[in-house]
Amino acid sequence: MGASKLIKGILIILVVLFFCNNSINAQVSDKVSNVQLGEAKEGQALDFRVELQQGASISNITLLYKTFGQTEYKEKEMLISGSVGTLQIPATDISLPYIEYYFRIESRDGAVETYPLGVPNEGAPFQVAVSAISPKDKEVLILSPNKGELVTLGDLFISISLMKATDNINPIATKLYLDDIDVTPMAMFAGELIILYPENFPGTISTGAHKLRVDLYNNLGELYHTLSSDFQVVTSQFAEAVASKFKYSGNIQGESRNEQYDDEVNWYNNVTLNFNSTYSDWDIDAYGYVTSEEKAYLQPQNRYSVSAKSDWLELKVGDSYPQMPDLIMAGKRIRGVSGALKFGFFNIEAAYGQTRRGIEGNLIELIPSTSNTLESDIIAVDSVRYGQPYARVDLGTYSRQLFAIRPSFGARENFQLGFSYLHGKADTESIVLGAQPKENVVLGTDLFVGLDDQRITFTGEVAASLLNEDISIGDFTDAQIDSVFGSDSYFDADPGMIKDIKNYLGNFITVNQYLGPLNPQEFASMAAEAAINLNYFNNNLRASYIYRGNEFNSFGQSYLRTDVKGINLTDRIRMFDNKVFLSVGYEKLEDNLQETKIATTSYETINTSISIFPRADFPNITIGFTHYKNNNGLSITDPDNQNYAVDDATNKFTASLSYEIEVGVKHSTSLSFLTSTREDNSLFNIDANYMSTSLSVNSYWNSDFTSYFSAVIYTSEIAGIEYNYSSISLGGKYRMLENKLELNASISPSFGDFERQAFDFTGEYFIYENFSLMLQARLYRIPDQSTNSIFGLMTRIGL
Amino acid sequence: MKSKIKYSFITMLISFVMISILAGFIIEPDDTPVALIKKVVKDVTYRLDSDSDVWEDAKAGIPLKDGHEVKTGFKSLALVLFTDGSGVLRVRENSVLQIYGEKEENRFDKNTYIDKGEVGFEVTKQEDEEFKFTTPTVVASIRGTAGYVGVNDDSSTTIMCSHGMIELNALLGQRQSSSVSGGSTARIGTDGGINVSVSSGDEQKTFEASQQTETKKIRIRTNKGDLEIEYIPESE
Structure with missing residues (x-):
């Protein structure tokens, strides 16, 4: 017994030393100060919380995540409240062995960056190990x-x-x-x-x-x-x-915040209301967020919604994020009405509302017809109103309305067949100084078949889209068709047939020369995917095929990778009484489906991972290896096409371990390690190597005091440029005055190429059980540059 | 030294008496109860043996073993939980039932005999085990569903099935066999006939009421302290 304990101890020390001797990973950002996750457990919803450094300068944060072997990231917009973004991803999306994720942050000035930086191209996403249900x-x-x-x-x-x-x-x-x-x-x-x-x-x-x-x-x-x-x-x-038929809970939170960033000082104020109630089988919820950052020249910053939900009805008014088949609609905010009727054998989901509001452009200068009018920011304007036929402008944004509906048959226990229709259209009257208002129609169908208690499932989805890039000129007139089509005209096609097509399609979308795709026979605007899952003998085997034409487009999707097709195979194997999970995956994709590029690039990925959950006095360990290889067959010695050659390979190795140690008190520790080496044989030779190691220890001293420590070491060399830094963070949480006062403080200095000292403090005092005041202070000092600060006062009242 | 021994002895004696009292429910070490009473509202009694005339007051946590009987009075309710986690019974007012359970290796068969009254049930999916309700007129085998069983004064039985399926075998007269599926109700007469039809609005309401376990309390303040009366509110 003693010997086995000794061996176990030595093994733990060796593992820890092995990881500590390598260096890497800490993430730097001037947008995000902290990311917190709930417990990642298979089949349980996972909460994300992002604390922002300059909340008011950020217009949107999107969480992008994928599980092992998935081809692409799923996207969900986070709910921003003050300087915090929150989101819960559903239990169905949490599976072994890990989830990779990153954040896309859009600033008010239109700049977009990711956290960690450079994902998915140069940078590596975060990874959280998912533990198994025993x-x-x-x-x-x-x-x-x-x-x-x-x-x-x-x-x-x-x-x-x-x-x-x-x-x-x-x-x-x-x-x-x-x-x-x-x-x-x-x-x-x-x-x-x-x-x-x-x-x-x-x-x-x-x-x-x-x-x-x-x-x-x-x-x-x-x-x-x-x-x-x-x-x-x-x-x-x-x-x-609580037991009464009508139950409710809620809170109102008000915040006033001062941010000083470089020489800029701003005050921000916001109020958030949360209300949740149940009456019998009904859930009735309300959410409101009003901020001083709501401006007519920005997309909406305020958020509000009221929803009612029962076993058979879901209805939401205000801001919502309706979810339909991924190709049609996923994670897009709509301000309007959305909901579903669920009868089991027949169901219907629908959403109608505005996805973006109209924001008028700015007139820079008027331009006479004699000047060059071909520049992209020069548009035709009303010469009676403006005195000139053209103007250079900061282009505005047309408001866009969207309607989506999906009737389906079957309760998705063994079978479901759905049909989807989506129509999105810019309101051409919403602004004057804009260009290229667009319209989009998507039709799709999806199928689910589950057999043997869903041990075998088949899912399939097909959709086709039409996109009109400019509806400002309206439909073709019959006279225009007669003048363009015909045996003696520009296009040798029967004008009568073209008119019939226009009359038919015109019921759904504006028909003019900007309507695409121009090559529907090549399935350019079609997207399809099919997958089969087999869950037998402790194996979860999945095989899928995707096809996305280069012109597929849905206004219900913020981002969808197009011009790609290929296969994806993954198998997750449970072994030794669910103590060990072995995952393997292979993916082969290629682009240039409609031959619109010089060469076809193939993207090959091999993924492996092993997770060990000993459920004894030993750490949980997850180790993964991924190999990416991209090649388009062009040679860098080919003088005509050398600039287009793609030939790179990346090897990525990740490891993480978590362990709860009892040394006097309980300490939750975790250690993660990532190394990635990219060999770029293209003309640009953007080789990229980086390593990152992070260690965290949370110690629970008693019910009133918790401390935390983390350290990160990061080294990288991208295209010959080195970037190295290390960072530590030390903090604690202390409750006093019979839990009426909670203090939280941390100090986080970074050294090396990223030099910064950060100090965070929050103190929350509960005047009553449901009424508290919170003071928040953050200081960021960048040596020889600036000292930035955020001071905020919050009050929270529970209902 | 003597006083220490005396003190230890008294402590042990008190502990022994306390454990005996709290085990007022007399549990034999190797005899796993079939069910537990999880909640009691107003007048709920139980007895260990149907031959016994003694009905003891029930309270939350009372274990029920094979053959134990539970009775509810006017406007009363008992929530009974099977110890293998297979289901929960909501015993409505003026009901009498007996709990039976038999464990054989990994199999645990449960049978609830309802003599009269109304019992709402929620049963998780059963693999190879039996979960049965028996009334004077029918045996109902459950695989995994929710619903209620009502036994009328003439012993005729009503069984409503919310979802899933229930197999029925009448015990008297014609001894018909049938099944009732989700959204339907079976009426089993004393003649052994089984009549199945779509649940009526009233039956649906009865089912909803049978699922209800929430109660209300009236608190009366007196100069000798507060008096609290717990009751089940009328269904709307």
């Missing part, structure tokens, strides 16, 4: 109280059932811990049932939140599994209020 969880049933249950002391009893436990479990060796205090001696063991009646031990449990832990031991006396739960003991008055 089948052992099912062996322990916490019968009472339920997880998260609110219960009065009079109704409280704790009951654990081991009826589902395997024979090698020793029920009477089970240990019960309440808030980390061993309460096993108070429990009664009745066969495979354990019961604890707190009323027999007055004073053991007080009102408030409690954590329950169950440690299971096998017949050899070794710890077999641990399961945790939580519940709240409340007063009978509180329980009664």
Whole structure:
């Protein structure tokens, strides 16, 4: 026993030393100060929270994420409130072994950057290891109280059932811990049932939140599994209020913030309202965010919505992010109405509203017809109004309305067939000084078939789009068709047929010379994907094929990679009682589907990963290796095409481990390592090598004090330019005055090529249980350059 | 030294008495209960044996073993939880039921005999195990569904199925067999006939009421302290 512990200890030290001897990864940004994630567990929704350094200068943050082997990132716009962006990604998107993610940040001035910088091309995304759900969880049933249950002391009893436990479990060796205090001696063991009646031990449990832990031991006396739960003991008055048919909760938060960045000083104010309620089977929620940053010359910064949801109806008015098949609509904000009717055998989802509002352009100068009018910022204007026929302008933005509908048949348990239609159109009357208002129509269908309790699933989706790049001139007239088409005209086509097509298509979209695609017979505006999933013998095998024509376009999608086709194969294998997960993936894609490029580039990716969850006194480990290879067959010695040659290969190695150590108190530690080497054989020779190592330790000293420490070392060389830095962060959270005051402070200096000292402080004082004041201060000093600051005062009232 | 021994002895004695009291429910070490009473509203009693005349007051946490019986009074409610996590029963007012369970290796078969009254149920998907309701007129086998079982004064039975499917075997007269699926209700008469039709609005309301466990309280302040009365509100 002693020897095995020694070996285990040596192994842990070796692993830690191995990682500590390498260097890398810390992320620098003048936009993001901190990213926080919830627990990434298979099949559980995951919360993201981004703290911004200059919240008011940012108009939009999008989270892009993908799971192992996925071809492309999914996008979701984050909800910005003051200097914080939040988002939850659904449980269905969380799978082993890890999730890669990054943020796209759009500034008010139109600049776009990613965090970490340079993703997905030069930079590497973040990676979070996803832990597995243990089948052992099912062996322990916490019968009472339920997880998260609110219960009065009079109704409280704790009951654990081991009826589902395997024979090698020793029920009477089970240990019960309440808030980390061993309460096993108070429990009664009745066969495979354990019961604890707190009323027999007055004073053991007080009102408030409690954590329950169950440690299971096998017949050899070794710890077999641990399961945790939580519940709240409340007063009978509180329980009664919660149990009433109409339940509600909410809060109002007001913030006033001063930001000084270089020589610029700004005050920002905002108010956020959150209201959640349930009545019988209905959930009724409201959200409002009003900020002093709402300006007529920007896209909306305020957000508001009211929603009602039941088993069969979902309705949302205001700002929403409707989700339909990915090719049609995903993650796009709409201000209007969206909802769904769900009857099981027949369902219908729909959304209607504005995706962008009209913002008038600015007149720079008037231009006479005698001048050159071919520049992109010169447009025709009303000569009666302006005195000249043309003007140079800062182009405005047309408002855009969007309507999408998807009727579907089947409840998606075994079968669902859906049909989607989307129409988006710029309002040409919304502004005067703009150019090229657009219109878009997308038609699609999707199919889901699930067999053998969804161990076999087939999903397929096909969509085709039409895009009119400029509807400002309206439809073709019959006279225009007669003048352009005909055997003696520019195009040898029957004018009658063209008129028929125009009359038919004109019901859906404006028909003129800007309507595309021009080559529909080449499937240029078609997109399709199909996938089959097989879940047998601890293997989760997925094979998929995608096709995206180079002109496919949907206004319901912020970004979709087009001009690509290929296959993707992944297999996730569960081994050793779900303690080890081996994942392998292969993807081969190519572009130039409509032969619009000089050469066809192939993109080949090989992905492997192994995750180990020992569920014992040893770290959880995830190790991954990815190889990317891109080549278009052109040679750098070819004098005509050498500039277009693509020939690069990247090897990326990642490792992360997390471990909970008991040294006096509990410390949650994690260590991650990433190294990437890109060999670019193109004419540009943009070789890129970087390494990053980060270590974090969260220590729970007592219920009032938590400390955290993190360190990051990053080295890179991109196209011969080195960039190296290291950063540490040290902070703590302390509660005092009977939990009325919570103080949080951290200091984070960075050294090397990125030199900065950051100091963060927040203090929150609860005047009443539901009313608090918070002071926030952040200082950023960049030596020999500037000292920037953010001071904010927040008040929060719970309803 | 003597006083220490005396003190230890008294402590042990008190502990022993306390454990005996809290195990007032007398649990034998190797005898795993079939179910637990999770919640009690107003008048709920139980007895260990149908031959016994003694009905004891039930409270939250009482374990129910094979053959134990539960009775609810006027405007009362009991929530019963099976210890294998397979389901929950909401025993409505004026009901009497008996809980049976038999464990064989990894199989745990449950049977609930409803003598009278109304019981709402929610049963998780059963693999190879049995989950049955028995009334004087029918045996209903459940695989995984929700619904309610009502036994009328003449012993005729109404079984409403919210989703999934329930197999039915009448016990009297014609001894018909049938099944009832989601959104339907079966009426089993004393003649052994089974009549299945789409659930009526009233039956749907009864089902919704059978799922309700939330209660309200009236608090009366007196100069001798507060008096609290818990009750189940009428369904709308």
